[in-house]
Amino acid sequence: MARLLYRLGAGAQRHRLLVVLVWLVALAGAGLGAATLSGPTSDSFSIPGQESSIARDKLQKEFDSGGGATAKVVMKAPDGQQLTAPANAAEVKSLVSELGEQPGVTTASDPLNPGAPTVSPDRTTAYSTVTYGSAAGEITSDQRSALLGTVERADDGAFTVAVSGQATMATPSVGGPMEAIGVIVALVILAMTYGSLVAAGMNLITAGVGVGIGALGVSIATGFMELQSTTSILATMLGLAVGIDYALFIINRHRQELRRGTDVETSVATAVGTAGSAVVTAGITVFIALAGLSVVGIPFLTQMGIAAAATIVVAVLVAITLVPAVLGYLGRRVLPRKQRDAPVEADSQRERGFYQGWIGVITRRRVPVLLIALVALGVVAVPAASMQTTLVQTPGEGTTQAKAQQLLADGFGPGVNGPLVALFEGSDAPQTAQRAGGAIAELDDVATVTPPVPNASGDAAMLTVIPESGPASRATEQLVGDLRSELDGVAGAESYVTGTTAVSVDVAQALDSALPVYLVLVVGLALVLLVLVFRSIPVPLVGVLGFLLTLGAALGATVAVFQWGWLSGAVSLDSTGPLISLTPILMIGILFGLAMDYQVFLVSRMHEAHHRGHASREAIVTGFRQAAPVVVAAALIMFSVFAGFVPAGNATIKSIAFALAIGILVDAFVVRMVLVPATLALLGERAWWLPRWLRWLPVLDVEGTALTDGDGTRGETRSDEERTRVDVNP
Template identity: 70%
Template structure:
């Protein structure tokens, strides 16, 4: 692979204009495709085949419903009731306006005696606005029309707010937090290179890669229904790894220039050595993301594939566009004044190697303690609304007037010949269950073969008591009266998705760890080095999820991440963070340990190889980790609720993995293992060598050298 990539680097140097123009054409084509073919993402999350999802589909068919809904909540002026003639007329006029909004199928009247929507004090009421479109499919124009009507109704002392599925609007990419993250990355690059030109070039090439990836995802939305988190995750990952992969190749190019190489040979060698590490590391990330498909969850598979393709583009940019641009940059990639080695990395590794047992124990115990909160992790699909938003205000008004459980009703679907009678009979049984506040009268369908029972819990939708109630309803009503009984609603869907993800996580972890172990054995031709790397990752993921639970679920340091309210993590967090962090952790394992392997392969002792490899690779790994931290952290302060906890877990996980696992635990473990660390059993020595360090690059024919020098 190293020889092939060396030739590719030499070709990019000789045909630099062609390579640059090719990538610009691809970027322009992707932009044109996104403008002409791009569609919309959806906020709906469900898993086909689950009880709650199947029940929702049947309710839509049997009851001619299922469209997205919003609750417009109205509170009377202080000291007044909504049932006075004047206020009742105001409320009726609002319902009429809501009924006529674009895309609206119906809007209920809170004062309708057959289906009242007013509290006992007659001061707070709600109108349920039902759209023709399904959940996640209400257009932005339709949402804005609803919000404008709500804003206009806030007159003469009336409080009017709105919440519900219909106004959940996907967060756009490119906010202030993300911009700060990118600026921080540029500063780190400038300090690392000692050259603003090289830093800008690094960021620019990464932007080309992530731009193509993000635009590709936008094109896909015109043909597929993608979840709103998909483009955000793809952009976040593509930007982080794009910057880092270019950093590794540029750093090796600069090293070759300092060693006296000409620009052409330096580019070829950099792509042949660092480029090989980039391809290998990128492959581990792609494997980890693509393997999300094993969970059997369509929206998770889409996220994984979209992010994996974006990573693949970032790798291609790093080994083709970066060398082409370096050819134009030449020796300007070096700082004007030679930079002195401050010895930071030498002092660090000397401290670790002086007391390897203490360093190893400190790293393991420290990460183990941080992982403790992960044992109490709870997940949900129902993120809390942003504090101060109309959704949060409406939710609070409904909770105050009707109880916390009103915001998370459970729907029980009865199907059978006597469905209505069975549902009516079950009401008394359901009312006796723990955490049940109200059971609404059964609603039969027109054919008389199905009926709906609405159960209002005492607790809120993300409460553990409400989640237990889902299981209690299913257990007590299974086969009740000979009917087919299904429990659905937002909380039930959340419980089903969490159960599926919890079941898939161990299988997924075994698969990606197994595949990566095989890849790393090929890379390092060792059993123990990959094993140490994987054990370190398990500590990283435990500490990362533990810290995330402490902040987002327990509320520790909530202000530091601009967290409105503590609660369960988003259900996607554990499996997505596991997949992404594994790939990135293996990046650092490959980049750092490959230089140690290169030194040991060159004949130095195992202990000296650790110092040599660390000295060469640690500064780049530190810069790469800080860049990734900056990019991920940029999505935390004002991030979408679904992305916020994921971005935090990735940012904190990167710090743990780079600075504790790869720069303390791994060198300490390798020092204790000595030569045994690089041992490969005789029965595995037939495995091919990937030549990650480019050991064969020195054996170049005169003809090939002339091509490289050209």
């Protein structure tokens, strides 16, 4: 692989104009395609084939609901008054009439309609259901603004008015001010790392080309399939972070070669052949982790995983083709001015100072360092034991959506914000629904059961069940199970239970059952790859076990902030509650891939030093000195990119971005730069042990030793027997 990438890097550098033009044309084509072919996105999470999804589709068909987006406009009478008073009733009808004339609205229900009233028992609060002809992802900003403007004007009058629902939620977008701050921080870190603003800007621009093509490609895909609104954000977040990091590793190796006195063309090719090999290997591990989400059998997770994995592929291709092409144009300008004509330095003259002291302490005090780090990570992981998840999103405090939900909860009870629907199908469906209503009303946590509503043909009927508890509560989740048990095998009709909480319960169960399969597949494939890379059994095992510690700490910190409310102000968190159900599995997929990135980049330099003949401890120190500075920079960059999506992020992205940001810090600075070298130092030569019966495995040569050992220009190599010898004095 190293020789192949060496030739690829040399070719990209020689034909740099063609390479740059090809990537620019690809970017322009993706932009044109996104502008002309992109379609709407969805904010709903459901799984085809689950009971709640089947029932939802049947409701749309049997009751001709059309599936259009809805909003609830809630109105509350002035203190001491009732909405049914003649003057107030006239105001209600006037507002409903105005709502019905909004652009895109098909109907606006009258809460005072005697046939279907939606007024609270004390007659002080009511709501009108506004239905649009388009799905939630197709509501235009003008339609949304018109609705919100009407509600705001009505709220300025005597009534208290607010609105919530799908139609009020804008599709999350990329490119806000906080995300821009994250990119600026990344640029500053790059400039400090390189000592050159030119190199820093070049790194950021090449990464931007890759993430641009990836994100625009996702936008094009929305024109041909229904994608979640968070898919593009996730792909952008990951693509930008890894794109910057992958280019950083290649540019850093190129700068090292230049300082050794290598000419520009050979240096670029060598950087792609060595660091590029590590980039490709790391990219494969991330790809496996993300594409592996498809095995869980949940369509929206498959879409997210494939979209993000495709963006990673683009980032890798940019790093090994566009980056060397641009480096060819820059020449020695990637170095600070004072280093361009400086005398050649030996490796031993560089990489001293802080990192030398860091790795020295870790290798000398490996046992206490291990114990302290393990205890610290264990403490941080404790909150993860009380983690709760849901798909029910809580609107931000102070928004009209939160205000509307509070008005509804005060007037009708918390359960009105998360009603459940029982659907009956069969020739006796209305009668069966009538009989079942009485039994349902006796269940725990049931506040109200509405009379059965039959469809036009009389072969289906539905009951609306209003829980006593809110939609994200455990009591309501328990009610979903109780309802299904009560209706299981009911005579006279086939029954289903759906609703927001029912969908959340079904998705959670599907995720729980799929998670073990996903872990075995992804971790197993990654272990095989890492065994090939390092030709060792202990090193991959240490890397994977370290990831488990990272995962526990990241989940624990996320639960403490988002569920318990600790330091919630630091992340602009409006309200606390269960984590979004997608958070754990997406964290596992993304963090595992990124953790293996750092494992490959850091330990590959240790393995390279060991391959050249250094003893175990000396190889750890040498490899750490060389790789740690760039790993630190890469981790800080990735942290800043993820953290940029936290303060202003939507509910789904906010917790995921926070968990990834914390996970990156823990994995890079505690696991990879403390636990891994301390464990390898403790194992000594045993860290590089590979059973004889596995030595037939192919050599991937991530370190590019074939480029140096083949002509004898660098170091000496040891035989298998020498490498497996136990270092008795580490």
